[in-house]
Amino acid sequence: MFKGFKDFIMRGNVVDLAVGIVIGAAFTAVVTAFTNAFLKPLIQLLGGNTSATAGKWTVGAVAFDYATFINAVITFVLTAAVLYFLVVYPLNRLAERRKRGEEPPPEAPSEEVKLLTEIRDALVRQQVAPGAVNDILGRHQQQDPPRH
Known part of the structure; x- marks a missing residue:
């Protein structure tokens, strides 16, 4: 507040x-x-x-x-x-x-932003499953071992 x-x-x-x-x-x-x-x-x-x-x-x-x-x-x-x-x-x-x-014109997006936008758009077009994005980018989530 x-x-x-x-x-x-x-x-x-x-x-x-x-x-x-x-x-x-x-x-x-x-x-x-x-x-x-x-x-x-x-x-x-x-x-x-x-x-x-x-x-x-x-x-x-x-x-x-x-x-x-x-x-x-x-x-x-x-x-x-x-x-x-x-x-x-x-x-x-x-x-x-x-x-x-x-007033100055708005700045063009950086190359990184353009590349990330292209990747996002490609993934949306392929309708990739939510977990597949991490697999594509090489990110692996570590799972905790099961507890007994």
């Missing part, structure tokens, strides 16, 4: 995914700080005159903070755009280059 888990964790895809998530989370924090510090105040300036109601509208006693929602949408779009253009697009281009033929 633990070996399977270790194999799963040690795959390159899982490690790359974990690194991507950590970098994405850190980058999202930077973009969120930027939009909170610069863009949200601009949205609030455009939305109202007073600082208490800027970027909000009120219905009864309930305030709807639309500036925060617009800020979150901008944060998402900026994060997605930067991750696409700096991570996804370059990796897709690299994968395309690999597909175009930069």
